[in-house]
Amino acid sequence: MTLLTASNITAAYGASQALFGVDLSIGAGEVLALMGRNGMGKSTTVKCICRMLPSGGTLTFDGSDLSRLPSHRAARLGLGLVPEGRRCFGNLTVHENLIAAARSGDWTFERVVDMFPRLGERRNQNASSLSGGEQQMLAIGRALMTNPKLLILDEATEGLAPIIRQEIWSVIRSLKAETGLAILVIDKSIKELRDVCDSATILERGRTVWTGKIADLTDDITTTYIGV
Structure with a gap:
């Protein structure tokens, strides 16, 4: 069953068009x-x-039209975002960050700290005192606490130490294997993406230029559209 469909999406920042x-x-x-x-x-x-930026085209999620919804209503349909740059609430504790937008479901505080034990150890620390890797774990845990149908990870391993990056990839693999959660991943690590993803969509100058099974993503395609 198709969960999310985006068709001919266009968007602009003022007079500058970004998606075509x-x-x-x-x-x-x-x-x-x-x-x-x-x-x-x-x-x-x-x-x-x-729904943080107006767009043209068609967006449907779990049978609902997203295009006319504000962001908070789109989130309530089951979109869980781990934004680029983490954006944790620095003046709130780990526990407060995790429960701030929590919704009832399988993902609870206890389940999140079982996946990320360090968050349990630091539950009463302010998020601003955490390392970058710990803040990334917190951002993922916060999104999971909304009990989403689709988890969106925007550069979730960027700027992290190699050992923390591998821990994040291990979590993504576990989520895929154990939960059946749909996941949209943006990342530069092609090797890890090949390992965990089922399919891929490639953008070039605001347009979709390739889509297909990850197994069909050849070196020639990655060199053309992703290589430096």
Whole structure:
């Protein structure tokens, strides 16, 4: 069953158009890589899906039309965003960050700290006192606490130490294997994306230029659209 469909999505920042026709779809339980060089429209596409930026085209999620919804109503349909840059609430504790937007469901505080034990150890610390890796764990845990149907990870391993990056990838693999959660991943680590994703969509200058199974993503395609 298709969970999210984006068709011919266009968007602009003032007079500067950023998206010229993005198409992608994610099935229930599917892990999709959204790929492309920097500045090609990946994060803008996420903003459109989460209704943080007006867009043209068609956006449907779990049978509902997203295009006319404000962001808070789109989130309540089951969109869980881990934004680029983490954006934790620095003056709130770990526990407060996790429960701030929590919704009832399988994901509870106890389940999140079982996945990220360090968050349990630091539950009473302010988020601003955490390391970058710990803040990333907190951002993922916060999104999971909304009990989403689709988890969106926008550069979730960027700027982290290699050992923390591998821990985040291990969590993504566990989520795929154990929960059936649909996941949209933006990341530059092609090796890890090949390992965890089912399919991929590549953007070039605000347009979808390739989509298909991750197994069909050849070196020639990645060199053309992703390589430096």
